[in-house]
Amino acid sequence: MKAPIIEIFSSFQGEGVLIGQRQIFVRFAGCNLNCAYCDTKISISKNQGTLMTPAEVVEKIESILTPDCHTISFTGGEPSLYPEFINEVSKLTGLNIMLETNGTLPDNIDLIDNLDIVSLDIKLKEQFNGDYKEDIFLNEIKSLNLLIEKSINVYCKVVILPSLKIESFEEVIKKIDKEIIYKNNLQVIVQPSSPLNEWKNLSDSLFEFSEIVGEYFEVSTIPQIHKILNIE
Numbered sequence: 001m002k003a004p005i006i007e008i009f010s011s012f013q014g015e016g017v018l019i020g021q022r023q024i025f026v027r028f029a030g031c032n033l034n035c036a037y038c039d040t041k042i043s044i045s046k047n048q049g050t051l052m053t054p055a056e057v058v059e060k061i062e063s064i065l066t067p068d069c070h071t072i073s074f075t076g077g078e079p080s081l082y083p084e085f086i087n088e089v090s091k092l093t094g095l096n097i098m099l100e101t102n103g104t105l106p107d108n109i110d111l112i113d114n115l116d117i118v119s120l121d122i123k124l125k126e127q128f129n130g131d132y133k134e135d136i137f138l139n140e141i142k143s144l145n146l147l148i149e150k151s152i153n154v155y156c157k158v159v160i161l162p163s164l165k166i167e168s169f170e171e172v173i174k175k176i177d178k179e180i181i182y183k184n185n186l187q188v189i190v191q192p193s194s195p196l197n198e199w200k201n202l203s204d205s206l207f208e209f210s211e212i213v214g215e216y217f218e219v220s221t222i223p224q225i226h227k228i229l230n231i232e
């Protein structure tokens with residue numbers, strides 16, 4: 001079994017609830033979406049990267065493992081395109097596993113064993129160049145519900161752009177609230193897009209976005225810190 005790997009590296013998690021934790025990132029090539037704001041465009045095509053076996057990935061992980069490593073983060077691209085591969089790496093390393101996913105492949109996500117934490121993006125239609133389909137949202141919700149049912153620690157991340165209309169954001173948050181099975185446990189991370197200087201003079205709107213989520217869910221507003229620290 002082989003999968004296309006763009007890179008394997010050690011760094012701090014720069015987003016979401018594990019922000020600041022040291023992780024080893026395994027970045028797969030290949031994604032089923034094409035978001036306008038994607039900051040890893042190189043990983044969208046499956047033809048990028050190097051084909052590696054799970055054993056080769058584990059060997060690389062072990063060579064860069066440090067005592068402060070919290071989790072292996074499978075990222076991309078879209079890592080859930082490779083559920084069996086992730087299972088194999090996870091079995092061989094025995095380390096805790098994080099999945100950073102767009103959530104649109106629930107059947108694949110269901111196949112991944114031993115997940116310790118999942119960061120699941122909720123994509124907004126404004127983040128696509130006219131090619132957003134409602135299936136994206138429906139599948140994200142399906143993934144979210146199946147992870148909640150399995151009692152896997154999952155949180156949602158919503159990237160917001162300075163041009164996003166409050167009403168459009170509110171509509172999506174209300175839809176999540178309506179569709180989710182156990183809403184009490186869900187934490188939503190609002191992530192203002194990078195670069196942060198585009199948010200200059202817009203701090204009031206960040207409070208507004210947070211207040212909207214706060215009506216329904218626990219919310220934190222957290223930008224990408226790895227970009228501030230100038231690390232990968």
Ligand code: SF4
Pocket residue numbers: 031032033034035037038039040041043044076077078102
């Ligand atoms: S889902 Fe992630 S990797 Fe895929 S295009 Fe969107 S931002 Fe990029």
